[in-house]
Amino acid sequence: MQNGIFKSPIAFAQAPLKPINGIVNGMETAITMADKAIEASRYELLSICDVSALNRFGVKGPNAAEWLAAASLTLPEEKNSWTLQGKRELVLRLGSSEYLIEEPLNSQMVAQLNALPVNQSGVHKVIRNDASFIVSGKLATTLFSEVCAIDLSGDALEENRLVMTVIAGVSVTLLRQMLNGQSVYRIWCDGTFGPYLWKTLLGITEEHGGGAIGFSFYYEIN
Amino acid sequence: MKLLECPINGIRPISEFTYGGEYRNMPNPDTCSDSEWAAYVHYRNGAPGLKKEWWYHTPSGTWFIAERNTMTDKVNRTYLLGQEEAK
Numbered sequence: 132m133q134n135g136i137f138k139s140p141i142a143f144a145q146a147p148l149k150p151i152n153g154i155v156n157g158m159e160t161a162i163t164m165a166d167k168a169i170e171a172s173r174y175e176l177l178s179i180c181d182v183s184a185l186n187r188f189g190v191k192g193p194n195a196a197e198w199l200a201a202a203s204l205t206l207p208e209e210k211n212s213w214t215l216q217g218k219r220e221l222v223l224r225l226g227s228s229e230y231l232i233e234e235p236l237n238s239q240m241v242a243q244l245n246a247l248p249v250n251q252s253g254v255h256k257v258i259r260n261d262a263s264f265i266v267s268g269k270l271a272t273t274l275f276s277e278v279c280a281i282d283l284s285g286d287a288l289e290e291n292r293l294v295m296t297v298i299a300g301v302s303v304t305l306l307r308q309m310l311n312g313q314s315v316y317r318i319w320c321d322g323t324f325g326p327y328l329w330k331t332l333l334g335i336t337e338e339h340g341g342g343a344i345g346f347s348f349y350y351e352i353n
Numbered sequence: 354m355k356l357l358e359c360p361i362n363g364i365r366p367i368s369e370f371t372y373g374g375e376y377r378n379m380p381n382p383d384t385c386s387d388s389e390w391a392a393y394v395h396y397r398n399g400a401p402g403l404k405k406e407w408w409y410h411t412p413s414g415t416w417f418i419a420e421r422n423t424m425t426d427k428v429n430r431t432y433l434l435g436q437e438e439a440k
Contacts, residue, residue, distance in 0.1 A: 210361060211361070225413065226361050226413055226414075226415060280365065280366050280368060280369055281365060281366070295362060295412040295413035296362075296365065296369065296412050297368065297369050297411070297412055302412035303412065304412075
């Protein structure tokens with residue numbers, strides 16, 4: 132029996148950058164992309180970071196909200212909006228009856244949800260295989276103006292709203308959140324589109340003087 | 354740029370959508386005649402006019418109905434199937 136290495140869906144697209152890799156939640160991921168000072172300057176100007184290794188849990192169906200509420204989760208009231216669970220885990224309401232939960236490091240929420248039985252009708256677990264990015268920097272809206280199908284310079288992402296739209300031809304879920312005291316954009320897409328989207332966004336990012344940063348810039352790894 | 358309103362996600366560029374064909378009421382296969390069933394399966398009405406159509410918002414996976422005049426390409430309204438009265 133082979134013991135394969137579980138790699139980030141972006142791993143091969145990142146290889147030319149020669150990142151320092153590490154294991155996060157059992158997934159080999161780019162921990163550091165460059166010197167800390169360089170990453171910090173990219174972060175301020177324009178940067179992209181692969182956070183596909185964060186744990187996620189998806190559920191949908193007409194009774195999904197009831198099922199999550201029974202698991203003591205606070206859910207977004209509006210369609211296409213998100214909230215923080217205990218100021219840590221992201222809870223996204225995708226449309227009317229689908230939810231995505233993403234936890235930071237050192238959280239047990241996804242494991243607890245996975246351990247719960249789904250033994251009622253109208254509740255269906257959704258297998259997630261997302262590629263997920265964090266985009267930061269003062270030129271982020273410039274980046275999105277080049278590739279995003281809708282205008283993000285207005286109030287599209289205000290008041291914890293999220294949008295499901297197209298970036299560079301790829302269907303994505305997009306929101307803006309405060310992370311470590313800074314406003315950043317979060318992107319989720321199907322993992323198989325991840326390398327293409329990474330290359331496209333990174334190419335534009337580098338044209339503007341920014342670049343890639345590693346996972347450890349946002350999350351402290353033990 | 355052409356725009357279309359998704360009932361869930363709001364107004365978006367048409368590039369986010371896929372056309373899913375005309376919405377037609379299916380006759381009851383247990384009670385309809387063979388000719389009625391054959392007409393439903395094989396015939397399409399190509400004459401321009403106000404039609405109900407299936408449209409799909411790709412990023413969110415939302416299927417919905419658009420009432421579109423295929424002569425003028427004007428969309429009168431869009432709604433989720435079964436929620437026509439709510440619009």
